[in-house]
Amino acid sequence: MDNIIEIKGLTKYYGSLFWKKKKPSLYDLNLTIPDGAIFGFLGPNGAGKTTTIKILMNLIKQSSGEALILGCPPDNVEVKRLIGFLPDAPAFSPYLSATEFLNICAKLFGIPSDIRKTRIAEVLETVRMTRHAKSKLGGFSRGMTQRIGIAQAILNNPRLLILDEPLVGLDPHGRQELKDIILDQKARGTSVFFCSHILSDAEKICDRIGILCESRLLCSGRLDELLSETGSKLHVNPGHDDIAKDMLSAATETIKRPDGGWELSFSNKTEITQTLLAVKEKHGDAVAITSSRESLEDFFFRKIENATKPS
């Protein structure tokens, strides 16, 4: 299978009164996600990210359009054996312990009883919740609940992992652990589709992104293709201040590093590129040139600003 998710013209209107014009929560979404990708679905609040995920998980019905998940329509119950899902605000029965809840999930996934206990212990260890295995879910904090949510999502060794705001509620350590889990899942061949507001984390782990704003998809594609080169950077080694000083006037940003070296940023003009190449030729290993790329945050805000600018 080439594409793990295929969405064509997906539109969702929530019910409204007859005399009021309906506003779409999602409008004509077309999206294709290839197998094996980590796809970050980004956008401001109310853009339609959660609506898309809920349609994919058959929790809500689309008003029009078509969605295929692992080649099947979302209402196919059997395909869910291959999917792990973490909702945006995971909630579980407060009377159950973590192990009991995961046991119910394992039964629903059809995990054989002989390996169920081992698998539950494994996922609890993965999310660092082994010592809370017997505690009631009702007493868990937001972060602990999020960890159990992640545990139930990876319980079935899914082929596709769908995570709605997985980093919310986690402390910095927890966020790092979750990023490691996502990368580990990718290494096992799992495709990951997740929404997040935390752009720095999304930039680190995603290989593809899509940006949704006001119910419409603004762009999607490979992250390295979407983020354009914005200029060049000259790295000057410590002890070569004279080289840095010569270039200071042309630099758009200058950073003196703690080790005594310099980092000078230049806008991407042909003449400065020529100058930098000449400096490199003259000073050899004392300097290094790299291209600087737009950050995902800058790209995101640029796209959103353009989309929301009054015409």
Place this chain on the structure above:
Amino acid sequence: MKTINEVMAIASGAWQLLRMRVVYVLILCVLVLIGTAYRYDVLSLGQHKALMVDVSLMLNTLAAILVAISVTFEISRELREGVASTLLSKPLGRTHYLIGKLVGISIAGIVVTGLITAGFCVIFSSAFDDAGIGQTMLMGHLLIMASVIPMSALAVMFSVLVPESIAAIATVIVIWFAHSTPAVDKIAVLYGGILPDLNLFNLKAEAAYNIASISWVYLALALLWGIIYSVFATSLASLVFSFRDLK
């Protein structure tokens, strides 16, 4: 087999009710109230034996209603908080979810009413050495245990059909009407059709005075009727639930 496992997995979450201490406190209170009927021999003009049977059947019915309506709160809470969404993101059909809840709460209800029945038998036998547990008496309690099934189906149906704030109230009102209310028992379509005929499960007078012998066939037919009504109510709930957007 897979379907049964899915239904039982959801049912196992629903019968967590039996772990709550308050349930056993309730059962204890019911048994104490049944026991106190023995002291009413003067006030009841010597009819305290019949009074104890009547009180036991009435309190057992109330316990069954309480257990049944608890599922309206549980399903509504699960839908509101997103617990149902988490479960339905697994390989579980919406109908199976509702059947699982029905099976779970029915089992919980049968256990609670069963414990009250057992407690009543012990109290009655100890209080009246000369009188054994009559078949009609026992049948009355068994029918109340069976009535948990259609009452739970009603509760499941209302928790899906009407808003959360009125689901429990609607269930209680319908159960009250369905217990042989003269106002509706002449309307055949409504009573015993749309509304369940819960009077089929009511043997209070017969049991208290031991005036009729009720056969096991009657019990089986009443149980069958309860199951058929539950299938109808759950199918209706499932149809509506399949179109519903979940949180």
